Amino acid sequence: MEFLGLYNYWVFAILLMTGLYAVISRANLIKKLLGMTIFQAAVFLLYISMDKVDGATAPIIPAGAVDQLYSNPLPQVLILTAIVVGIATLSLGLAIVVRIRESYGTIEEDEIRGMDEE
Amino acid sequence: MNAFGDHLPAIQIVVPLVTAPLVMLLRQRGLAWAAATAASLFSFAVAFALVMTVRDAGLQSYAVGSWPAPYGIELIVDEFSALLLLIVTGASTGSLLIAHTSLKGEIADDRQHLFYTAWLLALAGLSGIAVSGDAFNIFVFMEISSLATYILVAGGPKRQALSAVFKYLIMGTIGATFYLIGVGLIYMMTGTLNLADMEARIGEVADRNPVLVAGGFITVGLALKAAVFPLHGWLPNAYTYAPHAVTVFIAACSTKVYLYVLLRFDFFVFQGNLPGHIAQFSGFMLPLAIAAVLIGSGVALFQKDLKRLLAYSSIAQIGYILFGASLVSLTGLTAGIAHMFNHALAKGALFLAVASLASACGTLTIDGISGAARRMPYTMAAFVVASLSLIGVPGTAGFVGKWYLVVAAVELGPHGALLIVPILASSLMAVFYIWKVVESAYFGPSEGGDEALVAVRSESPWWVLAVLWGVVLLNVYFGLQPLLPLELARGAATSLLAMP
Numbered sequence: 312m313e314f315l316g317l318y319n320y321w322v323f324a325i326l327l328m329t330g331l332y333a334v335i336s337r338a339n340l341i342k343k344l345l346g347m348t349i350f351q352a353a354v355f356l357l358y359i360s361m362d363k364v365d366g367a368t369a370p371i372i373p374a375g376a377v378d379q380l381y382s383n384p385l386p387q388v389l390i391l392t393a394i395v396v397g398i399a400t401l402s403l404g405l406a407i408v409v410r411i412r413e414s415y416g417t418i419e420e421d422e423i424r425g426m427d428e429e
Numbered sequence: 430m431n432a433f434g435d436h437l438p439a440i441q442i443v444v445p446l447v448t449a450p451l452v453m454l455l456r457q458r459g460l461a462w463a464a465a466t467a468a469s470l471f472s473f474a475v476a477f478a479l480v481m482t483v484r485d486a487g488l489q490s491y492a493v494g495s496w497p498a499p500y501g502i503e504l505i506v507d508e509f510s511a512l513l514l515l516i517v518t519g520a521s522t523g524s525l526l527i528a529h530t531s532l533k534g535e536i537a538d539d540r541q542h543l544f545y546t547a548w549l550l551a552l553a554g555l556s557g558i559a560v561s562g563d564a565f566n567i568f569v570f571m572e573i574s575s576l577a578t579y580i581l582v583a584g585g586p587k588r589q590a591l592s593a594v595f596k597y598l599i600m601g602t603i604g605a606t607f608y609l610i611g612v613g614l615i616y617m618m619t620g621t622l623n624l625a626d627m628e629a630r631i632g633e634v635a636d637r638n639p640v641l642v643a644g645g646f647i648t649v650g651l652a653l654k655a656a657v658f659p660l661h662g663w664l665p666n667a668y669t670y671a672p673h674a675v676t677v678f679i680a681a682c683s684t685k686v687y688l689y690v691l692l693r694f695d696f697f698v699f700q701g702n703l704p705g706h707i708a709q710f711s712g713f714m715l716p717l718a719i720a721a722v723l724i725g726s727g728v729a730l731f732q733k734d735l736k737r738l739l740a741y742s743s744i745a746q747i748g749y750i751l752f753g754a755s756l757v758s759l760t761g762l763t764a765g766i767a768h769m770f771n772h773a774l775a776k777g778a779l780f781l782a783v784a785s786l787a788s789a790c791g792t793l794t795i796d797g798i799s800g801a802a803r804r805m806p807y808t809m810a811a812f813v814v815a816s817l818s819l820i821g822v823p824g825t826a827g828f829v830g831k832w833y834l835v836v837a838a839v840e841l842g843p844h845g846a847l848l849i850v851p852i853l854a855s856s857l858m859a860v861f862y863i864w865k866v867v868e869s870a871y872f873g874p875s876e877g878g879d880e881a882l883v884a885v886r887s888e889s890p891w892w893v894l895a896v897l898w899g900v901v902l903l904n905v906y907f908g909l910q911p912l913l914p915l916e917l918a919r920g921a922a923t924s925l926l927a928m929p
Contacts (some may be wrong), residue, residue: 363618396572414588423592
C-alpha cells in the first residue's frame with residue numbers, strides 16, 4: 312500500500328532517470344534538449360506532489376471559515392519560477408542548436424566532434 | 430549607519446540588474462560599454478563598502494521588502510560573502526575595462542550592446558548568489574547568471590564556441606536541477622527555505638532519508654557547477670573558445686561562487702546537524718581534490734593551446750580550494766577561502782595577459798606566441814609575474830594560500846604531512862607548463878626573422894597594459910600584505926565551522 316501511496320514520487324524518479332538517460336545516450340542535440348526538458352519536468356512533479364495535504368482544498372479561504380485545511384501554496388509558486396527558468400533554458404538551448412546547424416551543417420554530436428578535431 | 434548604507438546588500442544586486450535593460454536600449458557600442466563599466470565599477474565600490482562594514486560591524490542582514498526572515502527573502506553579508514563579492518565585482522570590472530578593446534573583431538559592433546546586457550545580468554546573478562540567504566533565491570540567481578554566461582561564451586569568434594556552450598548548458602542545467610531537487614527535499618522535511626532557519630530545524634529530521642538524499646543531490650549538483658574533478662568536462666572548452674574578456678571574467682570568479690554555495694550548505698547547514706556528515710564530506714572530497722590537483726596540472730603539461738592550458742590549471746586550482754576545505758580545520762578552510770581570492774587575482778592577471786597577447790598573435794598556441802616577448806615585452810613580463818603567483822612563489826598572492834594549505838596539512842600529524850606531496854608536485858608541474866610558454870615567448874624564433882621584428886613593437890594600448898599591470902601589482906601587494914583576504918577568510922572559516 313505504501314508503494315502505491317507514493318506513486319507520484321515513483322513517477323518523479325522514473326521521469327528523472329528517463330530524461331537523464333536521453334541526455335547522456337542521444338547524439339542528436341534536439342533529443343538531448345528534449346531529455347533535459349523531461350528531466351526538469353520531473354522536478355516540477357516533485358514540488359507539486361509535496362504540497363498536497365490530505366483532505367485539503369485549494370488555498371482559497373472564504374470569509375468566516377475557521378480551521379479550513381488547505382494545500383501549501385508555496386511549492387506551486389516556487390515551481391512556477393522554475394518552469395519559467397526551464398523555458399528560458401530550453402529556448403536558449405534551441406537558439407544555440409540553430410546556430411550550430413548554421414555553422415556546422417549538422418546537429419549530430421559525433422559529427423560535430425569529428426569536425427572540431429580536424 | 431545611514432539609510433543608504435543599510436540598503437547596500439540590495440543595491441549590490443539591483444544596480445547591475447537595472448542597468449542591464451538600459452544598456453540594451455543604448456544600442457551604441459561605446460555608450461553601452463561605458464554604462465556597463467560604470468555599473469560594474471559602482472558595484473565594486475559597493476562591495477568594498479560592504480567589506481569594510483562587515484569588518485567593523487560583523488554580519489549584515491537585510492529583509493527584502495521588509496518581510497522579516499524566515500518568511501521573506503533574507504540577504505546576508507558576512508565575511509565569506511563579502512570576500513566573494515569583492516572577487517566577482519573586481520573580476521567583472523577588470524575585464525570590462527579591457528573589453529572595449531578586446532571585443533573588437535570578436536563580436537559584431539551592432540551586437541555589442543546586447544553582449545554587455547548579458548554581461549551585467551551575469552554580474553547581477555553572481556553577486557545575488559553571494560548575498561542571498563535563501564536556498565530557492567540562490568537557485569534563481571544561479572540560473573540568471575548561468576543563462577547569461579552561456580550567451581557570453583557563445584559570443585566567441587570560432588564555431589567551437591557553440592558546441593562548447595551547448596555542453597556547458599546541458600551540464601550546467603543538470604547541476605542546477607540537482608540542486609533544485611535537493612532544496613525541494615529539504616523543504617519537504619523542514620518547511621523552510623531560509624538557510625539560517627534550515628540550519629536550526631534540520632537537526633530534528635537529520636536521520637530521515639530525504640535529508641540524506643538532499644545532501645547528496647546538493648553536493649553533487651554544485652560540484653558539477655563548480656567543475657570539481659571529475660565533473661569538469663564543460664570547463665576547458667568553455668574557457669578556451671569564449672571571447673578573451675569573458676574568459677577573464679568567468680575564470681576569475683564563476684566556479685568560486687558555486688564552491689561558496691557548496692561550502693555554505695555542507696558546513697553551515699549540514700555540519701553539526703547531520704551525524705557523520707562532515708566526515709563523509711571530507712572522505713568524499715579529499716580524494717577528488719587530490720586527483721584534481723594532480724590530474725589538472727598533469728593534463729595542462731600537454732596542452733598546446735594557451736587558454737586551454739590555463740583552463741586545466743584552473744581545474745587544479747579548484748582542487749586546492751576544495752583540498753583546504755576538506756581538511757575540515759580552521760587553518761584548512763582559511764587556506765581554501767584565501768586561495769579563492771588569490772587564485773582569482775593570479776588567473777585573472779594571466780587571462781588578461783592572454784587577451785593582450787591575442788591582439789598581436791594570430792593563434793594563441795605555444796608555437797603561435799613564439800618570440801612574442803620581443804614584440805610585447807610589457808605584456809609578457811606581466812604574464813611572468815602573474816605565473817609566479819600561480820605557481821606560489823613567496824612574495825606573491827599565490828604563495829599565501831598554498832603556505833596555509835601546507836600548514837593545515839602538517840597540523841593533521843604525520844599522515845597529514847603526506848598530503849603535502851600532491852600540493853608540491855602540482856606546483857612543480859605548474860613550473861613546467863608555465864616554462865613552456867615563457868620559453869617559446871622569450872627564446873623562440875620570431876616569425877619572419879628576428880631582426881625585422883625586434884624594432885617593430887606591437888604592444889597593446891596603454892589602458893590594457895594599465896589594467897593588466899594593475900592586477901599584477903595587486904598580486905604582489907597581497908603577497909606582501911595578505912592581511913585583508915586572510916582576515917576575511919579566517920572570519921568566514923570561523924563562522925562555517927560554527928566556532929565562537
